[in-house]
Amino acid sequence: MLDDLLIEAVVNGSVLEENYTDISVVNVVAGQPKRGFFSIIFKAFDTTSNVEVAVKFFSPIHNSDTYRMLSFEREAKILESLKDKKRCLQINTALKTATLSLSLANSHRPLNLQVKYFVTEWIDDDIDEFFLSNSSNIDILDRLRVFRDIVLAVAALHRSNVCHRDLKPDNLRKALRHKEKVIVAIDLGTAALLDSHNIIPSYTYCVGMIPYAAPESKCGLAGIRRLDSYADIFSLGCMFYELFNVDYYYDKFDNINPNVDANVLTLFGATIAREKKEEDKINRLNCLLDIHAKGVANVSVCGCNSLIPSATNGIMQELLDGLVAFDYRKRFNNFEHIIRKVDIILKVLTHQKLYQHRIKINNASRNNRIAKRANVLTDKLRSLVAGS
């Protein structure tokens, strides 16, 4: 109800400043449940800077939820710290408070409700086509380039001490920076600064989406900053797999390791929960991983209907294994290393493509030569026949 009133008021222009026009709500459909959303996003046109912007309000019905409120404030703070970073989402207006006036039926005086919001750039160019469109439509090289770009976007966040913690294709957009399209991560609602404290002491669920969530974040360790960067690497691995296969990585993993999600991680969670200190929790996790990780089977990068050519099978498997290792300590933690691997794959595939192209041209020119000679021969024969 409160959310609907806010939407109505914002769209009518009675909440935001006058420079915002053409306001429309983006992530909420009236009358439908707002599952998993704790903020309401509007698209608007900022007449001051002549650009489209995204205005993100904290949902007033969750005003009493301190954790969500603090997360919202943290998001604005993080975005401020990312100002002028090329591969990061840019904030236009820092956290502000607006007043939502509600007229009550039995009172002449309206009820004024404080609502928080901030404004970021509007980017609507998503990368869904790489993850959802027909596999044969997009070249494998383009897919790899997109992955390279995603890695650079995450690296930019980590360089700024920020972990996204909810990386998935839906949270990535192509932004225009100095006439160049680069991928940036949006929706930093669950992001955290690596040197910040937890908002809540313990986490039962993982922070991000299940198909992209790292194993350690499913056993109550989603709030431990030292592990957050590894969780982002894991999500990168899941997306890497999806770029070349029709399945979710999660489905494939669960299929060959049916016990892990249903059983092992729950028990990990119960065991780790007995520890009070963060250090002890991590030590416990390490001990559990020492014992259990060797029984976890790796997912083959070449799933059903995979696009991966056999020439790069080995190195792509190596890359996938390094990104999604069940034991977080065995995951890659150096973005340069990941980029180097992607570049090698790109080089191999480019050379292969060039080689195939050259073979194609050679074959075509040889066929032309043969055809020409045949034509000459035919002409000669014809003239001979005519002469005789």
Next chain:
Amino acid sequence: MLIDDDIPEKSNLNLEKPIFQVILPVDANIPLYIDFSPRNDYEDGVFLPDLNNFTVVDKDYHKTSNYSDLFLSEYELLSKKSDRFSDSPVYLNKMASIARRLGKYDLERFYIQKAMYLVENDYFFNKYGESLILSGELNSAERHFKSRDFSENFGANLRLAYFDVLKGSYATAKKYIIRSILIQPNDYSSYLFLGILELITKEPNSAIRCFRLASELRPSSSIAHLNIGVAYLGIGNREKAFNSLKLAVSLDPLNSKALVLLVDVAVSIKKSDQVISFLKYYLSIKDEDVLVHERLAQTYFELGDCHSALYTLKNLKRVVGSDPVRVWNNIGVAYHRMGIKHRNDAFKSFKNAISNGICNNRDSLIAARNVCIMLADVKEYHTLLGLTKELLTYDVQSELISDVQFSDFYVFHLLGLANLKKFDDAVVFAENILSIERAHDALKIWVASWLISHYALEGHKHAIKLADAFCDILPVIDKQIGYERMSTLINSIVFAYVEADCTNKAIKLLPKLSNYVHKISYPTATLGLFHLRNGNIERGKELYNESIRLADYDVKDKIRQKLNYELAKYWFSQGDVRNAIKYIEKAIETKGGVPQIESAVKKFNAKIIKAIRAP
């Protein structure tokens, strides 16, 4: 040969039987389990699987995801993109996958069908069939898989084999699996599947080869090693079973089935020290597992640490809660093994076990049997006889006498009678048991052994008659009866033959007896007796001395008395009266001997005295 003290064994733990379950992961979502029943004989402390007796378990494994709320948001998010991607099989496949996670199989099939219109491939075709299986429509699923040419479809062949296993058509299932291997020679599941089919069609060696291939294709698979372990147990190769099960548990320390089997095998091959860390780790994570608690206690017993065993069992009592009959029994065993100081606690625990259980149920009877063992141990034969008498009066239906474990009540009764020197009653009782058709073979063997020895010591002619009768059926019973009882019977027969100077008959059985010589006390002594009777004195003495070393403390004197008696007889026959007197005096001085031998010693002493006094 003396078996009056030969009580069946130490007090017995009451352990739940393990489950010999091999897993056939056609797919993680739809696995099949094959449960082999344990063999009826609890051989040498280990349950072994009966490869002829199994059931196929088709569990409803797939459950709606724990995170269904989160999947629902993902589903809603993806739904919004249907305008752009509704003609993309990749998009439709993802929608289908999430629908499966939400348990909405109709919706899953709706998306797969749409994808199948767009692209024709085995992947979507098989996924549609899987969805039918998951929603329990097995017949439709089978029809679906057969609706298209499946000669090149790996997944369809695997699934069709699955249906045939459910129907019990193993030969046809094997054909499908072989075809799937030809299509995709490097697939882990098909080798695992073939291995299981080989196992249930009684080809364990071939099954082991298939499981090995599967484990090479997926080295991290605990299931493959568990299956190898079960197959090795099926052919009785415990050492190799132990190694495979250990590997299975190392790879998946929470695999309780593999762990329980590993412990059972480790106990039987005296390697309990190698499994204790696995058990402790498992219980540190899952402390509510009764089977594993019991195995930890059993392992402590094997390692002689009765205090830790008792602590574990008390913990288990807390976990089990009310009416833990089995736990009370096992606590009683712990107290019993902790020695005489804890006798009362042991009795109390066994009493609790008996009174908590339903009258005559197995758990109570095991506790009662343990009470008998304790009473025999402390030589309270009057009480023992009172208890067995009462128990045997209830055995109208011959349930006790026909059971391998509970027929021991008859053994205890006989022991009680013999030790109270009621030999006439004991002989009548024993002869009666041998005439009862339903009496378990293990019981008959023990009773016959006792009777043959008794008759032999009495110098009764029935000894040879009975020994001959059982000697004739030895090849038939050879494989059915446990090591201990077999050794007792063969020993008794040889003893009877040697006592009656039937050397040729005894010689024929010496190869069988030699299996137990140097390992068990009495057979070693009997071989010594054979040598003494044949004039090979030094060898005879040597074997007797070895037998005394092998014997339990309270039996040593009995064997020593017999040795001295035999030596006295030998020297007397050689005309060396001085040595004869020396040894017969030693035999007389021995306390706690066998009554029959004691009287024979007295008679022989009189004979020597008479010979000395004779002019």
